[in-house]
Amino acid sequence: MATTEGLEAIETILESEAPHLLEKKIQTRRVGLPELPNLNGEKPVLRFAPNPNGPLSFGHSRGLVINAQYANDHDGVLILRFDDTDTTVKPPMLEAYESIPREQEWLCGYPAHRIVIASERMDLYHEHARKMLAGGFGYVCTCPAEDFKEHRVGMTECPCRANSVEDNLDGWKRMNDPEGYQPGDAVLRVKTDMTLKNPALRDWPAARIQTNAHPRVGNKWRVWPLLDFQSAVEDHLQGVTHIIRGKDLMDSTRKQTLLYSHFGWEYPETIYWGRVKVHEFGGFSTSQMKKDIAEGLFDDWNDPRLPTLSALSRRGIKSEALRSFWIELGLTQKDIAVPLSTLYSHNTKSIESTAPRLAFIRNAVPLVITGDVERSGNIASHPSEDLGVRSFSFEEGVWVESQDSGKPVRLKDLCDVDADGNVESIERSDKRPIIHWVAGGSPATLRTAEGQNLKLEEGILETHQLPVGTIVQLERIGYAIIEEEGLLMVHD
RNA sequence: GCUCGUAUAGUGUAGUGGCCCAUCAUGAAGCCCUCUCGAGGCUUCGACCCGGGUUCAAAUCCCGGUACGAGCACCA
Numbered sequence: 001m002a003t004t005e006g007l008e009a010i011e012t013i014l015e016s017e018a019p020h021l022l023e024k025k026i027q028t029r030r031v032g033l034p035e036l037p038n039l040n041g042e043k044p045v046l047r048f049a050p051n052p053n054g055p056l057s058f059g060h061s062r063g064l065v066i067n068a069q070y071a072n073d074h075d076g077v078l079i080l081r082f083d084d085t086d087t088t089v090k091p092p093m094l095e096a097y098e099s100i101p102r103e104q105e106w107l108c109g110y111p112a113h114r115i116v117i118a119s120e121r122m123d124l125y126h127e128h129a130r131k132m133l134a135g136g137f138g139y140v141c142t143c144p145a146e147d148f149k150e151h152r153v154g155m156t157e158c159p160c161r162a163n164s165v166e167d168n169l170d171g172w173k174r175m176n177d178p179e180g181y182q183p184g185d186a187v188l189r190v191k192t193d194m195t196l197k198n199p200a201l202r203d204w205p206a207a208r209i210q211t212n213a214h215p216r217v218g219n220k221w222r223v224w225p226l227l228d229f230q231s232a233v234e235d236h237l238q239g240v241t242h243i244i245r246g247k248d249l250m251d252s253t254r255k256q257t258l259l260y261s262h263f264g265w266e267y268p269e270t271i272y273w274g275r276v277k278v279h280e281f282g283g284f285s286t287s288q289m290k291k292d293i294a295e296g297l298f299d300d301w302n303d304p305r306l307p308t309l310s311a312l313s314r315r316g317i318k319s320e321a322l323r324s325f326w327i328e329l330g331l332t333q334k335d336i337a338v339p340l341s342t343l344y345s346h347n348t349k350s351i352e353s354t355a356p357r358l359a360f361i362r363n364a365v366p367l368v369i370t371g372d373v374e375r376s377g378n379i380a381s382h383p384s385e386d387l388g389v390r391s392f393s394f395e396e397g398v399w400v401e402s403q404d405s406g407k408p409v410r411l412k413d414l415c416d417v418d419a420d421g422n423v424e425s426i427e428r429s430d431k432r433p434i435i436h437w438v439a440g441g442s443p444a445t446l447r448t449a450e451g452q453n454l455k456l457e458e459g460i461l462e463t464h465q466l467p468v469g470t471i472v473q474l475e476r477i478g479y480a481i482i483e484e485e486g487l488l489m490v491h492d
Numbered sequence: 493g494c495u496c497g498u499a500u501a502g503u504g505u506a507g508u509g510g511c512c513c514a515u516c517a518u519g520a521a522g523c524c525c526u527c528u529c530g531a532g533g534c535u536u537c538g539a540c541c542c543g544g545g546u547u548c549a550a551a552u553c554c555c556g557g558u559a560c561g562a563g564c565a566c567c568a
Contacts, residue, residue, distance in 0.1 A: 029506050029515050051568045089567045145566065152564075153494080187566050198495040200564040208566035227568050250496060251563045274498070275561070328517070330505065333498055335561050342504070342518055352531065359528095383531065412527060428527055436528065475528050492530055 032327060036070055036242055038269050044076035044241045048104075048112075049083045049231065052096035054286035056103040058307040062276065065326040066244055068108035079238055080104055080112035083231065084119045085224045087212040090287060092119075094215045103309045107319045116238065118230055119217050125225045128233045128263075129188055129207055133168045137262040138206065140171030141189045142181070152202045155195045161203070175209055175223050183209045188223070192258045200251040201258065204228060232256040240268050247272035247333050275335040278343075280451060281307040297452075304449040304488060315449065316471045316481040316490035321347035344491040351471050351479060351490070356381040358390070358466075359436040360446060360474040360487065362459040364399040367437070371423030376439075379413045390464060396440035399460045404435040411437045412475065436475040438462045446480060448489035461487065 036044055046067040050060055071078035080101060084092040097117070105111045118125075132138035141148065141160040151158045163171070172188070174180030188207040196202050206229035213219050225233070231252075235243065243253070253270050260267045284307050292298050302310045312322070325346045329338070357380075376393035400409075408424070410416045412434050416425040444461035447454055466472065470482045471490060478492030 031506095031516090049568085053568085083568060086567055089565090141566095148566095149564090184566065196495095198564075199493095200495070202564090204564095205566060210566085224566095226566075231568090246562090247497060248562050249568095254496085272497085328505070332505080333561095334504090335498070336504065338504065339518085345518060348531090355531095357528080357531085383528085410527065414527095433529080434527055473528085473531070476530055477528095478530060 033066065033069060033073075034331060036074065036269070037271070039074065039241075042241065044070060044074050045079065045239050046071050046076060046242055046244065047079035047081050047116075047235070047238065047240050049081040050100060051086070051090055051286075052082045052084050052092045052100055053090040054093055054290055054308075055096055055099045055301050056107075056309045057284070057286065057289075058278070058281060058309070058312065059276075059284075061107055061309060061322050062273065062326050062329075063245065064104060064107055065323050066273070066331065068104075068110070069323070069327060070242070070244070071113075072108075072110070076241075077113045078108070078110075079114045079116055079240070081116040081234065081238075082118060083227060084117065084214070084216070085227070085230050087210050087214045087224070091212065092215050093290075097216075099310070106313065107309060107322060109319065109323075114238070116234065117216070118234065119214055121234070121237075122217070122221045122224075124237065125207075125230055125233055126221075126223070129223075129225070129229075130169070130172065132188075132190065132206070132262065133172055134165060135262065136165055137191045139163055139168050139189055139191060140175060140186050141203075141205075142171070142186045145184075148203075151194065152199055155202070157194050158203075160189075161191065161194075172223075175207075178211075178222065181209060183211055185209070188229075190229070190255070190259055190262070192255075198251065198254065201254055204255050206259075228252050228255045229259070232259050235268060236260070236263070236265050242269045242271065244271045244273070244331070247274055271331055272333050273331050274333045276329070277335075277337045278307075278340055279337060280340040282451065304447070305452055305454060314481075315488060316351065316479065317343070317347055318350045320350045324349075340491075347491065348479070352473070353382075353385050354387070355471050355473040355479060356387045356390070356464075356466060357383070357475055358464055358472045359438045359441075359462040360444065360459050360477060360480075361399045361401050361436070361438050361441070361461075362446075362457050362477075363402040364438075364460045365402045365405045367398045367400045367405060367417075367421050369394065369398055369417060369421045369423060371417075373415045373423045373426065390462065392439040392462075394439050399438045399441065400435060404433070408432050410434045445486040446474075446477075446489060447486065 048063050048067045050056065068078050070076065082097065101111065101115060129138065139160055141158060143158045143160060148158055171186060175186050186209065187205045189203045190206050192201055192203055194202050205226055207223050207225045209222055210224045211222065250272060257267045289306055293300060298306055301308050302314050304311055304315050321343060325343045378389035378391045381387040381390050406419050408418045410428055410432050415423050416429050416432060418424055438460050441460040441462050444459060446457045446459060466482055468482055468484055471479055472482060474480050479490035480487040481490055
């Protein structure tokens with residue numbers, strides 16, 4: 001038709017028959033996070049569940065930011081849950097129960113609506129373990145780990161699987177009895193199907209015996225649930241509607257879904273994100289950091305070289321920057337490597353307008369200024385915001401960086417000088433480089449965290465009355481935070 | 493080995509069949525600036541993993557390949 005009668009004819013027909021087909025859709029770029037699936041107008045219940053074996057770090061912040069943002073956007077509930085059921089491999093750290101809620105509030109901008117501590121809810125997990133045994137969809141397995149691995153790989157059932165409900169209930173008693181099974185002797189398993197395609201799902205373990213004292217509840221309990229069981233039961237009890245987590249936990253979802261169908265529960269919506277690597281942070285783990293601090297490699301959890309939230313905060317990284325950083329990365333399942341400069345650019349946006357300018361001269365050399373120029377005065381602390389003024393006086397000499405000396409330059413906000421320091425013009429007269437300078441000032445050290453090293457740079461800092469904790473912009477260098485003992489670089 | 497997942501500029505990201513010779517940010521380069529090479533403004537650069545298929549039409553759906561990642565713990 002288009003060839004015989006032309007496009008206009010088609011347009012005319014469409015206009016009268018179906019005008020909506022002619023409307024141009026306007027391309028819109030989605031901002032913020034994608035819509036939460038299957039919300040159906042309900043208020044979502046989300047949770048973030050760290051192991052309190054140390055303070056929160058950069059790696060935790062993604063889960064916290066995303067969950068908190070969704071909860072906030074939809075007037076929902078954010079649960080902060082301590083998954084502290086392991087006393088052996090990654091034992092809980094008592095201080096973390098205090099620091100994590102504090103760090104969570106700093107990062108998210110509001111406190112979690114509910115705090116749940118798994119070790120205080122052990123009776124509920126035991127209750128569900130008994131229900132599982134009584135319902136015949138769980139069993140006590142006394143096979144050595146290596147033997148069970150063979151069953152898992154070979155798709156064969158272990159002998160314990162055939163035990164009666166009575167046998168299992170008895171086995172459960174013996175697991176809980178200090179005189180009975182010892183750690184490693186027996187484990188509670190969820191009965192799934194040994195011929196399942198995915199080997200990870202075959203009769204997975206739900207609880208084991210641990211005799212190490214728990215820092216909060218001591219030796220009150222002997223049988224402790226594993227993550228997949230504890231988390232699954234707790235999510236149901238708390239009415240969690242959406243689980244957002246790393247895709248390394250995909251098999252957990254599948255395991256837990258099998259458990260949910262045994263119990264007759266409905267599994268929450270699940271969303272995953274991929275792995276994020278920040279090259280500059282290297283391969284830090286909570287347990288590794290703990291070890292390094294103990295060995296004196298780092299001062300403490302606030303050491304500026306560490307990627308903990310407390311260290312990041314001390315270094316002048318704002319929680320808003322962390323939030324917009326993660327929200328921009330979104331929820332793709334891709335494994336990504338992000339440079340720290342991306343986070344820094346978000347941070348620049350949140351600190352730029354409130355950071356007073358200050359000059360810091362590294363490799364300082366004196367500059368003798370001759371000629372007609374004001375020997376003292378005031379300069380604005382910020383080029384566009386009203387952050388007051390800083391004053392200078394030539395009485396104690398003028399310093400510039402050695403790389404800037406010996407050539408015609410413009411002293412920023414002051415005057416043009418020639419290579420020898422003779423004043424040539426008060427107004428900017430040509431395109432010569434603009435440099436920063438200090439009149440008077442005092443010695444200071446600028447510390448920069450560079451990976452696992454701490455770089456120290458001596459220099460002369462402009463005199464100022466700014467309080468400790470102020471984030472300043474060192475002209476032509478970058479942002480730094482004023483500390484008791486000098487300057488700590490934020491980023492450039 | 494088995495299972496699962498992902499593939500858009502240097503780095504991230506938008507995009508669910510026609511708005512797309514593809515969005516935005518970051519980065520790099522350059523320009524501007526009564527004044528920061530590192531602040532701000534502007535400009536430019538740069539991508540749909542490969543091969544088939546479905547369709548009038550595919551970055552978008554299907555199949556195969558490749559690459560990368562994850563799980564297969566009595567850790568979380």
